[in-house]
Amino acid sequence: MSSYRNSNYSAFYVEEPFCNSNLGANSKKDFVYYNILRTWKGADSTFPFNDAHNKNYNVRDTSDWEKTLKPRLRERIANSKNVILFLSSSTKNSKAVCEEIDYAINVKGLPIIVVYPEYHEKNDIIDSTSKTFKKQITDLWGKLPIFKKSMDQVPILHIPMNKTYIEKALKDKELMVGTKGKANNYFY
Numbered sequence: 001m002s003s004y005r006n007s008n009y010s011a012f013y014v015e016e017p018f019c020n021s022n023l024g025a026n027s028k029k030d031f032v033y034y035n036i037l038r039t040w041k042g043a044d045s046t047f048p049f050n051d052a053h054n055k056n057y058n059v060r061d062t063s064d065w066e067k068t069l070k071p072r073l074r075e076r077i078a079n080s081k082n083v084i085l086f087l088s089s090s091t092k093n094s095k096a097v098c099e100e101i102d103y104a105i106n107v108k109g110l111p112i113i114v115v116y117p118e119y120h121e122k123n124d125i126i127d128s129t130s131k132t133f134k135k136q137i138t139d140l141w142g143k144l145p146i147f148k149k150s151m152d153q154v155p156i157l158h159i160p161m162n163k164t165y166i167e168k169a170l171k172d173k174e175l176m177v178g179t180k181g182k183a184n185n186y187f188y
Helices: 029-043 065-078 095-107 135-141 145-150 163-171
Strands: 007-011 080-086 112-116 155-160 184-186
Touching: 007 065, 007 095, 029 080, 065 080, 065 095, 080 095, 095 112, 095 145, 112 163, 155 163
Parallel strands: 007 080, 080 112, 112 155, 155 184
Antiparallel strands: none
16 A cells, blocks of 8 residues: 555446547546546646646546456555545446445545536535435435445535645645545535
């Protein structure tokens, strides 16, 4: 395990087998949302996103899952301080996303920043009167059973697709593995 974890691991659904081309991953909504973070970082080097997917060998759709893909995903997760999970109506319970979330939460204990890309304001996610999650959000948790089952293991922040909230979350010490807060569901 690396003693210095400075990356943000992004978990998002893409069809399997993965194909990083305009006709493959780039046409999938969850991958497009991840690319927005990369665009923000490219336009502003001070934006606090440190992409774990740029840290080691590329993962290709023709690679063997057990021998190549899974070990490389695990290496990226092991060198990360948290996970940004894009959870949308397009998200599906794929082998890769299940592995990423299970390993990140249940093995590495990484805090999770859940970004809901189809929602842009806090009140889209949380009922402001009762301070509870709205049904459309809790329904999304069911798309990833391993996530829903493991939610009580680490701190999890739920935020809309909003650059200000994402930037704040990426700087939040309680959402980093070495200084993480108490396991619970949070929102700003």
